[in-house]
Amino acid sequence: MGRGLERRNIFREEVDKYDFLERFGKALDRNEMQCFAWALMSNHYHLLVRVHDKPLSKLMASVLGGYASAYNRRNRRVGYVFQNRYKSILCDADDYLLELIRYIHLNPLRAGMLPDLDALGRYKWTGHAGVLGRHKQKWHKVDAVLGLFGHKIGIARRTYSCFISEGIDRTQREDFGGGGLIRSHGGWESLAGFRKEHQFCIGDERILGGSDFVEKALGHDKLAVTGKTSLEQRGWTLEKLIQRLSDNFGVSEAMLLSKARSNDLSVVKSLISYWGTQEIGLSCREIALRLNISQQAVSSWVVKGEAYCEREKLVFEEELRLSC
Secondary structure, three states, X not given: OEEEHHHOOOOOOHHHHHHHHHHHHHHHHHOOOEEEEEEEOOOEEEEEEEOOOOOHHHHHHHHHHHHHHHHHHHHOOOOOOEOXXXXXXXXXXXXHHXXXXXXXXXXXXXXXXXXXXXXXXXXXXXXXXXXXOOOOOOOEXXXXXXXXXXXXXHHHHHHHHHHHHHOOOOOOOHHHHOOOOOOOOOOHXXXXXXXXXXXXXXXXXXXXXXXXXXXXXXXXXXXXXXXXHHHHHOOOOHHHHXXXXXXXXXXXXXXXXXXXXXXXXXXXXXXXXXXXHHHHOOOHHHHHHHHOOOHHHHHHHXXXXXXXXXXXXXXXXXXXXXXX
């Protein structure tokens, strides 16, 4: 979930919502992730995503960076669009999947944007209408959602509709909204050292689940952290990355810190941002301070760096002969 800067509207017109959803759908396909529920409000969004091998930050950096740039162009403005960090809650699907689908799809109704459930069923800016067979987004895993309620589509839709209706008068759960999370492992402070995803770009991650689920999640993270830090153990730092890329592309540090524009300069900045965050595990803040640019700019360069590597088939430490 994420909000506009200072809670300002980030979806002013329908074109904004269509743009966000198109970018989100393409990013889901690229990163082999699945969406089970979604809702766009005027100043924030909710997304229920199942991730696989790739980190959530790759999905979100691509969507938010690209959308912010396009939004600013459309509205002839500059500066931040989103608050600095989105919030992501790692949830145990066995215990929370159905509740999260209902919570997210009921958001416009709970917020008073719509008068009743019938209006929600016609509202095209949540996945609820798609589950009912209207305004379906091709990337929304509607069949998977209906499969949770029955094997026959008609029966599944009726069961789903009853389930949604039963949630209207229920008290909103704070843990789904990101506030006051109940943790099963001695508080977030004791877990923060293990959670690395938020350092890879723009995240504020929490865990929601029983103690077994939390332990399993942390176990996966320890393995991932070991792999990431192995690059640091081999001498990779931000300075080394800047030096190797600058030498390779013939870009001086003075040029890198200037406002000058050139194709090589853009490539170097994008690769520093992309490989720095995704391979070495640097934060956007570290890179922003070093390059004298904003964290939002780093997020945009991450997106461009990923696209450049995919297009040119570049692999860190291989194609550019960057080994230490």
